[in-house]
Amino acid sequence: MRIEKHPILTFEKGEIVTFTFNGTIYQGIKGEPIASALHANGVRTLGHTHDKNRPRGLYCAIGNCSSCLATVNGKPNVRICVEPLTDGMVVTQQKGRGVLKND
Amino acid sequence: MIKTDVAVIGGGPAGMCAAIEAANAGAKVIIFERNSSLGGQLVKQTHMFFGSQKQYASTRGFDISKILRDQISQNENITVLTNATVIGMYEDGVLTVEHENKYKKVLPRATVVATGASEKFLPFNNNDLPGIYGAGAVQTLMNVYGVKPGDEVVMVGAGNIGLIVSYQLLQAGVKVNAVIDAAPRIGGYLVHASKIRRMGVPILTSTTVKTAHGTDCVEGVTLVKLDENWKEIPDSEFYIPCDNLCIAVGLSPLTELMWQIGIEMAYVPQLGGYVPKSNKNMQTSRPEVFVAGDASGVEEASSAMVEGRIAGLNAAAFLGFKNSETDSKLADYFEQADSLRSGPVGEKIRAGLKLAELD
Numbered sequence: 001m002r003i004e005k006h007p008i009l010t011f012e013k014g015e016i017v018t019f020t021f022n023g024t025i026y027q028g029i030k031g032e033p034i035a036s037a038l039h040a041n042g043v044r045t046l047g048h049t050h051d052k053n054r055p056r057g058l059y060c061a062i063g064n065c066s067s068c069l070a071t072v073n074g075k076p077n078v079r080i081c082v083e084p085l086t087d088g089m090v091v092t093q094q095k096g097r098g099v100l101k102n103d
Numbered sequence: 104m105i106k107t108d109v110a111v112i113g114g115g116p117a118g119m120c121a122a123i124e125a126a127n128a129g130a131k132v133i134i135f136e137r138n139s140s141l142g143g144q145l146v147k148q149t150h151m152f153f154g155s156q157k158q159y160a161s162t163r164g165f166d167i168s169k170i171l172r173d174q175i176s177q178n179e180n181i182t183v184l185t186n187a188t189v190i191g192m193y194e195d196g197v198l199t200v201e202h203e204n205k206y207k208k209v210l211p212r213a214t215v216v217a218t219g220a221s222e223k224f225l226p227f228n229n230n231d232l233p234g235i236y237g238a239g240a241v242q243t244l245m246n247v248y249g250v251k252p253g254d255e256v257v258m259v260g261a262g263n264i265g266l267i268v269s270y271q272l273l274q275a276g277v278k279v280n281a282v283i284d285a286a287p288r289i290g291g292y293l294v295h296a297s298k299i300r301r302m303g304v305p306i307l308t309s310t311t312v313k314t315a316h317g318t319d320c321v322e323g324v325t326l327v328k329l330d331e332n333w334k335e336i337p338d339s340e341f342y343i344p345c346d347n348l349c350i351a352v353g354l355s356p357l358t359e360l361m362w363q364i365g366i367e368m369a370y371v372p373q374l375g376g377y378v379p380k381s382n383k384n385m386q387t388s389r390p391e392v393f394v395a396g397d398a399s400g401v402e403e404a405s406s407a408m409v410e411g412r413i414a415g416l417n418a419a420a421f422l423g424f425k426n427s428e429t430d431s432k433l434a435d436y437f438e439q440a441d442s443l444r445s446g447p448v449g450e451k452i453r454a455g456l457k458l459a460e461l462d
Contacts, residue, residue, distance in 0.1 A: 003249045003275050008149050008163070011249035036248040044233045045319045055319050057233025061240035062144075063137065064221045064357075081240075082138065 001040045017087035034080035034091055035061065035068050046070055046080065047093045070094050074101065107133045107182075109418050110198055110211035112189045112360065115143020116404045117396025118217035119171040120411030121418070125215070126180035128419035128426065133209070134175070135187045135200055141175065142168035143219060144239065145404060147246040149274075150267055154443055157435075158405040165246075167404075192360040196391065213391045213418040216361055217411060220354035220375060220397035225259060228314035234321035238268045238351035245275045253347025257324050258282040260351030261306055263403070266295035268351060273302055280343050283310040285329055292448070312348070313340060321348050354401045361398075364389060373455025374400030380461040383437065385414035386421075388461060393418045400459055402444075402452055409440045 003011065014029035021038055028037025035046060035058050046068050047056040058068040063082040072078040072091050076098020080091065109125045111118045114136030126132045134141070148164020159167045175181050184202055191199035198209040222237035224230070234253060236244075238260070241252040256277055258269045261284035269279045282299065287309050289296045296306060313327040313335070328339035355376040362368065367380045367388035378400045379387045386393050395414035396407035413436045420429055444452050 001251045003245060003251055005276065006249075007274055009246060009249070032248050036244060036250050039244060039252075040248075040250045046233070049231075054231055055233050056231070057320070058236065058240060059224075060222055060237050061243040065237075084139070 001042060017085060017089075019085060019087070019089040019091060021091045022093055028085045030086065031084045033061075034070075034072065034078075034083050034085050034089065036081075037085050038080075038091075050096055069098075071098060076100065104197075105133070105207060105209045107131050107209065107211050108422055108424070109133075109213050109215060109415070110135065110209055111215045111217060111415075112198070113137075113143065113217035113219055113396070113398070114141035114183065114185075115217060115219050115396060115407070116145050116167070116171070117219075117398075117407040117411035117414070118143070118215065119168075119175060120408045121215040121217055121393075121395050121415030122181050123171065123174055123178065124412045124415030124432075125419040125424070126178045126415075128416060128429065129180070129424040130213075130419040130422060131180055131182075133182045133184060133211070135189050135198075135202075135209075136183065136185045137188045139185050141172050141183060141185070144242075145171075147239075147242040148404065149246050149271055152405055154405040155439070157439055158408060158443070164404065167408075189360060192364045194364065212422050213393065215385075215393045215395055215411075215414045215418050216379075216387075216398050217394070217396045217407075217414075218357040218360065218398045220356050220401050222350065223353045223355055223375075225312065225350055225352050227312040229317070229321075230312075230315060232315050232317050232321045233319065234317065234346055235315060235348045235350065238264050238349050241347070241349050242268055242271065245277070246271060251275060251277055252349070253345070254278060255280050255345045256347045256349050257326075257343055257345040258349045258351060259312060260284055260353075261286070261289045261291060261296065261308065262351060262353070263291035263295060265349075265351035266291040266299060268349065269299045269304060270295065270302075272349075273299065273304070277347075279304045280345055281326075282306045283312070283326060284308050285311040285333065287331070311335075315348055316342075321346060324348055354397060356398050356401060358398060361387065361392070361394070364392065366392060367461065369459050371400065371455045371458045373451045374402075374459060378459050380459055382461045383413075384417040384433075385410055386417060386461070391421065393421075400452075400455055406440060406443045406452075409436050409443065412436050413440070 145168035
């Protein structure tokens with residue numbers, strides 16, 4: 001799902017890192033948004049709604065709409081369309097509204 | 104408490120230009136940018152801009168962003184705070200900011216609000232399925248991160264954004280099965296429409312979405328024809344497969360901060376919804392608060408940049424940073440704004456701006 005050839009743009013390859021989403025291991029480019037890395041792996045369903053359990057994906061991809069909230073390294077309600085990917089990240093689909101832990 | 108002459112909220116085309124003008128006039132400026140770098144939505148604009156040389160015509164959006172970023176990094180009067188979200192704007196002029204997980208307070212003497220806009224949505228059955236994305240999201244995925252939004256797209260909206268993004272999808276090697284629009288004619292420039300038609304993409308007017316289909320992701324869409332009263336024509340439904348339904352039905356100004364501080368607002372459909380009332384200097388009903396770009400009414404990036412320059416110059420002048428060039432510069436920017444909004448294509452914007460005029 002990555003663009004191979006483009007008439008105007010060149011995309012730097014970047015450092016490949018490994019992360020998990022709901023326990024499955026994926027690879028992505030360090031620093032790209034988590035949702036972009038998932039999308040490149042064909043994962044477009046990022047969560048489910050609280051009440052009706054309907055599948056949710058991203059909508060705006062710039063951090064406006066909160067359609068893509070997920071839990072990242074234990075922290076809930078992270079907008080994964082703008083959160084940069086780092087090596088070893090543990091991303092999970094969020095159930096309910098999420099609980100904030102005390103620091 | 105952080106103190107500054109001018110706070111610019113938002114580092115997109117309008118905010119960057121406002122900061123440059125205010126700083127060149129002698130004001131100390133801080134730009135607050137929510138993302139990790141400046142540029143706003145310019146960074147995903149791969150097309151060459153229109154307008155005149157002064158508005159970077161024939162330069163691609165992401166290159167304009169680089170030009171402005173370089174000017175800002177070389178300007179000693181400008182401080183840029185990235186990963187900094189302004190979350191409150193208060194009656195006493197204080198801004199509250201979340202910056203790198205810290206809560207900070209800022210007291211500027213004048214503020215330029217350049218917060219941009221968010222994408223509008225469309226009501227239809229199953230419109231919440233993954234794979235139904237705003238046109239801006241599609242641009243971000245493919246033009247900034249090099250990821251295809253899908254393999255087969257149906258584009259909803261034949262305005263300039265819908266047409267330009269369709270062309271960009273084709274450039275990225277994605278199939279565009281159709282561009283549809285509920286209106287009876289194409290809203291965007293014919294030069295863009297002809298380009299994608301030549302590449303074999305049908306543009307279907309008087310057509311809207313009835314239902315999206317799919318279980319985990321969108322797999323196809325049922326469309327329906329509309330009559331001259333925008334009512335569905337019975338038995339005119341038809342199905343087109345797609346794994347990405349792209350919604351390009353306009354933008355709404357992001358005005359929350361201005362509501363919070365009690366700025367006078369007006370509902371102006373031509374400008375995308377509620378907008379702050381402003382005078383030609385981009386000054387709002389709070390004299391120390393200026394506005395620019397899509398937050399003042401949705402247009403496009405060229406006029407956002409000109410508005411930014413007007414707002415920045417005036418914010419500085421309001422604080423006494425005026426010089427022999429201020430008036431001639433302003434006259435030039437007013438003329439540029441007028442020319443961008445001239446002719447039949449600017450008619451809607453001109454009518455909208457009249458309604459948003461501050462008495």
